[in-house]
Amino acid sequence: MKIGILGLGLIGGSLGLDLRSHGHYVFGVSRRESTCTKAIALGSVDEASVNMSLLTAAEVVFICTPIGLIIPTIEQLIAHLPAANVVITDVGSVKTPIVKAISPLWTNFIGGHPMAGTAESGIEAAQKHLFVGRPYVLTPTATTPPDALSCVEKIVNQLGCRVYHCPPENHDRAVSWISHLPVMVSAALIAACLSENDSQVLQLAQNLASSGFRDTSRVGGGNPELGMMMAQYNQQELLRTLRQYRHHLNEFIHLIEQENWTGLEELLKLTQSNRPNFVEDC
C-alpha cells in the first residue's frame, strides 16, 4: 500500500522501516528538511517532504507527532487529502480527546496506540522490529467504518504487535492504571523523601537507597514534559485512578495505625499473588 507517515521521530521512523520491509511504499512528512534527509538516508521512507501535499498519494496516513500536535496536524492534513476514503490513524498515548476531536472531521479515522519506545527519541533512534511483541491498541467507536479498522489492523499485524481493540475510554483508563498513575505515585515518593527536614537523615537516606528505591522511583524521575502531557490529556482518568490509589494508601495507613498486622499481611499477600497477572518477571 501507499502509506503516509506524518512526524518522523522514533515511532514514525521505526514504523517506516518495518512497513517498507513489508513492501509498502512510504511517504514521510516532517517539519524539518534535515529530518526528511535523514529519514531517506536511514531507509525509513521512500520519499520525504516538509510539505503535507506529499501525502495526497497515500491510502493510509499514520500521525506520529507529539500528542499535543495530533489534532491540529490532522486538521491541516485534511485540506490536502483528495478523497474521503483515505484512512487516518494516530499513535497518541491518550485516545478519548483525540477520537472525540477527529471523528466529526474525518469519517475514516481510527485511533491507535503502539506501546513501544526506547529512552531515545528522534529519527536517529528509529529501529527495525521496535513493535514486535509489544501491545498496539486500536480504539474503534460505534461510528468507525469496519473497513478503516481492518485496513489499519492488517498493517499493524505485520509489525508483529499484540493487537487489542477497545473503546477509547477503556484505553485511557487502562493506561492510567499501569502507566500514568505509576508516574505520579513514583514522583510523589521522590518529592516526599526530599521533604525530610533533618538534613542528616536525608543524607543518610540518599546513601542507603538501593534497588528497591531505584525501581520504585524510576518512572517518577523520568521526563517531566511527558508526565505533564499524560496529566493534561488524560486528566479525568488520571484523577480517578489517583483518588482510588489514595483510598488504598489510606487503607495501608489505617492498618498500620491500628496495628492490624494480620490485616496488613493479608493485603500484602493479595498484592504479591496478583502482581504476576500484570507482569511476568515475578
Added chain:
Amino acid sequence: MKIGILGLGLIGGSLGLDLRSHGHYVFGVSRRESTCTKAIALGSVDEASVNMSLLTAAEVVFICTPIGLIIPTIEQLIAHLPAANVVITDVGSVKTPIVKAISPLWTNFIGGHPMAGTAESGIEAAQKHLFVGRPYVLTPTATTPPDALSCVEKIVNQLGCRVYHCPPENHDRAVSWISHLPVMVSAALIAACLSENDSQVLQLAQNLASSGFRDTSRVGGGNPELGMMMAQYNQQELLRTLRQYRHHLNEFIHLIEQENWTGLEELLKLTQSNRPNFVEDC
C-alpha cells in the same frame, strides 16, 4: 578474633565465610542440627552447635536471626556469656526497638544493619563478598562504650562495606524513606489497580502493563511477611513517612485538579533532578 554468629541464614552464613577468610575463628549457632552441619560443610563456620554454650569462648557475637527473634535470643544468650566484656551486635533492619531493649541488659552492645541480601535465603544461599560496597550502618548511642563500637567497626570494615554511624532513630527514619515506605507505596499501587471494577479495563490493564508498572510495583509484590515486619518494628517512622507521602500525593492531585500544568511540570522537574542524589543509574 574469636567471633560467634547466632543464626546461620543468608546473612550469618555469608558473614562467616568472609570473617574466616580474614583469619577469624568462627563459632556458629543455629536452632537446627542440619543447618550446623551445612554451615561447617560450606565453610561458613569453624565449629557449630545448636547449643548457645558454644559461644562462651567468643569475644564478639553477631546476632543474625530474623528480626522478631533478636531480642529474645540476646536475652537467652546473656545467660551463657562468661564476661561482660563480650561485645554483642545484631543485623536487624530496624534499630530503635532493639537498641532500646538490649542497652539496659548488656552494656557492650552496638546495633548494626548490613544492607545486603539476595532474593534467596538460608545457609545454602550464603556467599562470599556479599557485603562488598554495600552500606553497613552502626547505631551507637550516648551510652555505647567506644571500644565496643571500634571493635565491631574494625571487623565490619574487613567486609568491604561502606560503614555509616548514626543514632538508631536516624537509621529507622532513613530506611523508612528509602525502603519501608516504597514497599507500602508500591503495594498500594497494585491494590488500587485490582480495585478497578470494570473487568474489561482490568484485563486490558494487565495486558498493557510494561516496564513502568513492573518497576513501580516490584517491592509491593514482594514477601508479605517482610513487609509486615517492617511495619510492625518501624511503625512510628513508617507512619510518619506515609503521612508525608500522602501530603505530597495530595499536592499532585491538587495540581492536576487545578490544571496547573506549569506547577506539575516544575514538580516533575524537581523529582527528575533530585533522583540521582539517591540512585546512580539515571
